Amino acid sequence: MNAASDSSAPSLRQLPPLREIIARHGLNASKALGQNFLLDEQLLDRIARVPGPLAGQRAYEVGPGPGGLTRALLRAGAEVVAVERDRRCLPALAELREASEGRLRLIEGDALAVDEAAEAGRGAHIVANLPYNVGTALFVRWLGGEAWPPWWASLTLMFQLEVAERIVARPATPAYGRLAVLAQWRSEARIAMKVHRSAFVPPPKVMSAVVHIVPKAAPEGVRAATLERLTAAAFGQRRKMMRQSLKGLPGALDALATLGIDAQRRAETLGVEEFVAVARAMDA
Numbered sequence: 001m002n003a004a005s006d007s008s009a010p011s012l013r014q015l016p017p018l019r020e021i022i023a024r025h026g027l028n029a030s031k032a033l034g035q036n037f038l039l040d041e042q043l044l045d046r047i048a049r050v051p052g053p054l055a056g057q058r059a060y061e062v063g064p065g066p067g068g069l070t071r072a073l074l075r076a077g078a079e080v081v082a083v084e085r086d087r088r089c090l091p092a093l094a095e096l097r098e099a100s101e102g103r104l105r106l107i108e109g110d111a112l113a114v115d116e117a118a119e120a121g122r123g124a125h126i127v128a129n130l131p132y133n134v135g136t137a138l139f140v141r142w143l144g145g146e147a148w149p150p151w152w153a154s155l156t157l158m159f160q161l162e163v164a165e166r167i168v169a170r171p172a173t174p175a176y177g178r179l180a181v182l183a184q185w186r187s188e189a190r191i192a193m194k195v196h197r198s199a200f201v202p203p204p205k206v207m208s209a210v211v212h213i214v215p216k217a218a219p220e221g222v223r224a225a226t227l228e229r230l231t232a233a234a235f236g237q238r239r240k241m242m243r244q245s246l247k248g249l250p251g252a253l254d255a256l257a258t259l260g261i262d263a264q265r266r267a268e269t270l271g272v273e274e275f276v277a278v279a280r281a282m283d284a
């Protein structure tokens, strides 16, 4: 369907405010489901712009809740597939689907159990204010695996600021670790915007940030599984020298020697490219 970007079918514009939707459907935020809702439509429109123009593009949203971000994605002209675990949200989302002129498909269930590539289709942009309890698991799944490029075109994800900083961290900083290597070895990762805790209902204890990730060409000859084992061992004991932390990982110390990397260094001093080179040498 070719929706124009200003789209908006009058019916989308005529929807009642999110606060009213939440009150009418009794959507009290559940801590167990990681619910912190965003209600500021301008902020939501800014988040929906992070992936770039979405008119006529597909978007996959995890956890639409009362549908604030979903509305913004629809206003931007996207065709949206959204998966929500909380059944209480479904009547509110069904109203939004009515207003969407066929551009919203809802899946009820656990995002961890969804066959995403099949449901959202290759080339979809993933956009989500993630539930904190499953956010990291989904992130690791989206960035892991041997197949590259992945099924998704980009990730636009809300995280706690501290997690976002770990994703974009540079070497030799306290935040640098497994998440940074995972996010950066075959993707570009950046913080697109910081979001104050007061923007959420209820406000979480910490600040948040939207991370934007776009896949790039994967380095040749490197298996994701080897890199994952390497970073797990190296950062499992990040204060130790690698000759200690990597000694139980077959081939790792030999790979350091072959590459002329000093085994007395600590993992946090190794750049992403160096980790890639070590993983490649381990499999050679």
Ligand code: SAM
Pocket: 033, 034, 035, 036, 037, 038, 039, 062, 063, 064, 065, 066, 067, 068, 069, 070, 083, 084, 085, 086, 089, 109, 110, 111, 112, 129, 130, 131, 132, 134
């Ligand atoms: N997108 C909404 C917003 O921005 O206001 C809600 C975001 S809230 C942080 C997270 C949402 O994810 C909640 O609606 C929650 O019910 C949903 N959720 C939690 N665990 C989930 C899971 N395993 N699969 C799908 N949705 C889940």
